[in-house]
Amino acid sequence: MKHTIDFHPKLFSALKNYDRRKFTADLMAGIIVGIVALPLAIAFGIASGVSPEKGLITAIIGGFIVSFLGGNNVQIGGPTGAFIVIVAGIISQYGIEGLAIATVMAGVILVLLGLFKLGVVIKFIPYPIIVGFTAGIALTIFSTQIKDLFGLRIDSALPEDFLGKWAVYFQNFDTTNLWALGIGLVSILIILLTPKVSRKVPGSLAAIILVTVASYFLKRYGGIDTIETIGDRYSINPTIPAPSGFSFNLETIRGLLPPAFTIAMLGAIESLLSATVADGVTGDRHNSNTELIAQGAANIVVPFFGGIPVTGAIARTMTNINNGGRTPVAGIVHAVVLLLILLFLSPLTRHIPMACLAGVLVIVSYNMSEWRTIRGMMKNPKADLAVLFTTLLLTVIFDLTIAIAAGLLMAVVMFMRRIMESTNISVIHDQIDMTADAESNHRDDKVQVAKGIEVYEIDGPFFFGIASKFDDIMHTMGEKAQVRIIRMRKVPFIDSTGLHNLTNLIEASRKEGIEVILSGVNPSVRETLLKAGLDRIVGKENICANIHLAVERAEWLVNAQTK
Numbered sequence: 001m002k003h004t005i006d007f008h009p010k011l012f013s014a015l016k017n018y019d020r021r022k023f024t025a026d027l028m029a030g031i032i033v034g035i036v037a038l039p040l041a042i043a044f045g046i047a048s049g050v051s052p053e054k055g056l057i058t059a060i061i062g063g064f065i066v067s068f069l070g071g072n073n074v075q076i077g078g079p080t081g082a083f084i085v086i087v088a089g090i091i092s093q094y095g096i097e098g099l100a101i102a103t104v105m106a107g108v109i110l111v112l113l114g115l116f117k118l119g120v121v122i123k124f125i126p127y128p129i130i131v132g133f134t135a136g137i138a139l140t141i142f143s144t145q146i147k148d149l150f151g152l153r154i155d156s157a158l159p160e161d162f163l164g165k166w167a168v169y170f171q172n173f174d175t176t177n178l179w180a181l182g183i184g185l186v187s188i189l190i191i192l193l194t195p196k197v198s199r200k201v202p203g204s205l206a207a208i209i210l211v212t213v214a215s216y217f218l219k220r221y222g223g224i225d226t227i228e229t230i231g232d233r234y235s236i237n238p239t240i241p242a243p244s245g246f247s248f249n250l251e252t253i254r255g256l257l258p259p260a261f262t263i264a265m266l267g268a269i270e271s272l273l274s275a276t277v278a279d280g281v282t283g284d285r286h287n288s289n290t291e292l293i294a295q296g297a298a299n300i301v302v303p304f305f306g307g308i309p310v311t312g313a314i315a316r317t318m319t320n321i322n323n324g325g326r327t328p329v330a331g332i333v334h335a336v337v338l339l340l341i342l343l344f345l346s347p348l349t350r351h352i353p354m355a356c357l358a359g360v361l362v363i364v365s366y367n368m369s370e371w372r373t374i375r376g377m378m379k380n381p382k383a384d385l386a387v388l389f390t391t392l393l394l395t396v397i398f399d400l401t402i403a404i405a406a407g408l409l410m411a412v413v414m415f416m417r418r419i420m421e422s423t424n425i426s427v428i429h430d431q432i433d434m435t436a437d438a439e440s441n442h443r444d445d446k447v448q449v450a451k452g453i454e455v456y457e458i459d460g461p462f463f464f465g466i467a468s469k470f471d472d473i474m475h476t477m478g479e480k481a482q483v484r485i486i487r488m489r490k491v492p493f494i495d496s497t498g499l500h501n502l503t504n505l506i507e508a509s510r511k512e513g514i515e516v517i518l519s520g521v522n523p524s525v526r527e528t529l530l531k532a533g534l535d536r537i538v539g540k541e542n543i544c545a546n547i548h549l550a551v552e553r554a555e556w557l558v559n560a561q562t563k
Contacts, residue, residue, distance in 0.1 A: 006117050006289040009069045014327035022327060029325030030333025033076055036202040036319050037063075037334060038341055040364070042230075042349060043204075043357045044079040045308065047144060048087035050096070051234045052349055053342060054306050055079050060240070060338045062310030065298040067331025071290030072275040074282060076316040076331050077298060081364045082270055083263065083309045085140045086400055090259050092160055097246045098256060100303035105253065105260035110268060110296030119288025122268045123276075128388035129407040130269060131370050131377070136395025136403060138368035141361055148358035151180025151228065162396050179218075179227050180355040187211050187359030202319075204360045211356045230357070231350030238346040240339070243304040262401040263299070263309050271295050271312035278317050282326070315367070383414040423460025432547060447551055452482040452558045455547075459490040462498040462525075482561055483554040484509060487547060489520030499532045506538050515557050517542045519550035 037059050045055020059078035066077025090099045113119065143162055146169050147154060153175040158165050187207040194203035218224040230236070275286040291312070298310040320330050377388065391407035432447040432455060449455055486502075494502070506516045516538055521529065526543070529535065535543060544550040 005115055006119075006287065007114070007293050008071065008287055008290050009294070009328075010071055010073045010287070010290075011068055011328040011332075014073060014329070018327070018329075023329065025324040026327055026330040027333055029320050029323040030330040031337055032200075032323045033316055033320045033325070033330065033334040034337025034341070035205055037076070037078055037313075037316055037338060039202075039204040039208045039357075039360055040313075040316070041079055041338065042352070043360045043364070044081060044084060046230070046234070046354075046357060047081075047084045047141065047361055048079070048308050049091040050087075050306070050308060051236065052230055053236050053238070053346060054308060056338055056342045056346070057240060057305050058302055058307035058310055060335050060342065061305055061307060062298040062302045063338070064332055064335040065301060066294050066310065066312065067328040067335065069290070069294035069297055070328060070331075071287030071292075071294065072278060072312075073284055073286075073327050074278050074317055074320050074325050074330065075271070075275055075286075075291065075312045075328075076320050076334060077271075077295070077310050078313055078316065079308050080270060080311050080313050081141055081361070081368055082134070082137050082266055083311070084144070085137055085395075086259060086262060086266070087308050088144070089160065089399060090256070094252070094256060096306075098252065099308065100246050100306075101248060101252060102256040102260040102263060103299050103303040103307075103309050105256060106263035106267065106309065107296045107299030107301075109261060109264035110292050110299060112296075113264070113268060114289040114292035114296060117289050119268075119272065119292050122265075122272050122288070122292075125269060125408070126384075126387065126411040128377070128380075128384045129391050129404065129411060130273070131373055132388040132391025132407060133266075133395045133400055133403050134368055135370045135374060136392040137400070138365040138370070139392075139396050141368070142365040145358040145361045145365070148228075148354040149181065149184040149362065151177025151226070151355060153177075177226055179224055180353070183211055183215060183227065183353050184355040184359040184362070187356040188362055191360065191363045204363070207359065208352055208356055212352045215353045215356070216351050228354045229350060230352045230354065233354065234350075236346050236350055238343055240342070241305055244306075245304065258401045262399075262404065264296075265404060266400065267295055267299065267309060267311040268292055270314070274312035274314040274317050277314055278321060281318070281321050383417075387411050387414065419461055419463070423458065423462070426457045426459070428455040428457065432551075447547060449551065450555050450558060452561075453485065453551070453554045454481040454483070455485045455487060457487040457490070460492075462488070462491045462494040462502070480512065481514060482558050483515045483517060485517045485519050485547075485550045485554055487519045487550070488525065489522070489547075491522070491525055494525050494528055499528070499534065503532075503534060503537060506534075515542065515554075517544060517550050517553055517557075519544050519547050 041055040041059040042052045043055070045052050045058070048055070062079075063077045066075060070077070087099060090102055094102070113122070140162060143165050146152070146165075147158065150173065152169065152172045154168060154172050158168060190207040190210060191203035194201055194206045215227050215229065219227055271291055272288055275288070275291055279285055295311060302308070302310055320334070325331075374388070377385065387407055387410045390410055391403045394403035394406050428449060430449055432449060509516050518529075518538060521543060529543070542553065544553055
């Protein structure tokens with residue numbers, strides 16, 4: 001079968017019937033989203049351990065590529081809070097160049113996922129895992145902002161681990177800068193109250209403008225020089241830098257493969273989740289494979305300009321939709337707006353207090369925390385809660401790579417356990433009640449089971465966990481039968497381990513002088529059995545289409561053995 005690449009950017013189809021009305025709506029939405037993205041891009045850049053303009057560059061270049069090549073009409077790409085912890089960890093261990101290499105590798109993985117049409121697979125990641133690592137990331141982001149929110153004077157570098165950070169915080173809370181704390185709390189208050197006054201003005205932007213102006217006058221005319229701003233910590237370059245390369249070596253690539261895979265998986269999950277949410281609001285339908293290719297392309301290009309990982313941003317995407325954006329043009333306008341701000345207004349960002357950005361990120365972490373969702377899930381099965389809280393704790397205490405791997409492993413084990421519990425094996429000795437049975441031709445039909453014949457009915461998938469059930473049942477049987485009928489009409493599939501165990505069962509029965517007959521095997525399972533050569537072991541004549549034929553065959557074998 002010929003493999004075709006599923007790459008169909010929405011921009012090109014959207015432009016076919018484009019008109020002035022659509023452009024006006026996209027223009028206004030793009031401008032508003034660009035303004036909303038400004039404080040977030042700066043805050044995410046700084047929190048990730050890079051300079052403020054790197055966050056803007058990520059939103060500009062990454063946002064443009066995602067909109068230009070993406071598979072969703074309204075997706076807005078850029079840096080997001082979910083990557084802060086990963087990016088900061090990579091930078092501390094491998095430096096900026098290591099981050100660039102890991103991001104490019106993640107981009108390649110994303111492109112490959114799209115090319116091999118694996119976009120749908122990402123949607124099958126269990127919901128408790130997504131909620132768990134999202135809440136864990138939120139808690140970790142909150143913990144990284146305590147120093148700036150309280151203005152703590154900590155001379156040494158903060159520990160990377162969650163518990164270590166809080167140990168240092170508690171040792172240094174006596175150095176709290178009340179001006180910084182006041183600015184942070186006022187920023188949080190403004191963000192919370194702004195929607196009550198006007199939903200058109202982003203709360204984070206209102207907080208940054210008002211608090212920055214107040215801070216400027218306090219420093220310049222009030223003699224308050226203890227308010228740390230972006231300019232005190234970073235030098236801002238108001239240009240798009242020329243692309244620069246970096247050296248790849250096998251050792252670095254090997255070391256960066258786990259975090260690169262984590263970036264790719266998190267980027268894929270967040271982007272496709274954002275696209276799915278957008279579809280629910282707009283009534284559109286995104287192309288997941290095209291979206292992954294676009295996200296991958298953005299993550300391959302952005303690192304050459306010093307940027308950080310790119311993904312679809314749910315909050316900015318919803319802002320785009322709510323303000324009338326309906327085609328990728330709005331996302332491109334958002335990138336242009338941010339570019340103009342970087343080129344002409346970025347020197348003003350040096351006056352933004354660090355405590356104000358901390359307040360912005362505290363609200364971001366609160367919105368990411370999923371506490372309402374977790375509260376609603378408390379009545380869910382205990383297995384789901386175990387996966388959720390394990391993923392959350394591992395994200396906070398260790399890192400996202402370990403958390404996702406452990407969460408997926410737990411989810412798979414829980415799923416297998418549920419499948420095993422849902423598969424039943426019953427034993428029939430005297431007669432089979434065929435009432436409402438698909439294999440029955442007559443109402444209230446009953447099939448008599450002669451002495452020396454046992455009927456085992458499997459209801460559910462036949463895989464590795466079911467063999468032990470067979471063994472347990474057979475060891476509890478009294479007098480051994482001469483013929484065993486295994487009724488498989490309700491077996492939807494059989495795996496290789498199930499085949500192996502079934503083969504062993506047939507061979508072991510033969511050694512004991514017991515014949516085995518398979519009854520009611522559905523076409524797909526039958527094909528699997530024939531490919532495995534099981535017909536040669538059990539005998540083609542012992543694979544029967546229905547229970548009537550199976551019982552007739554069993555009776556013939558019993559009679560033949562008694563003669």
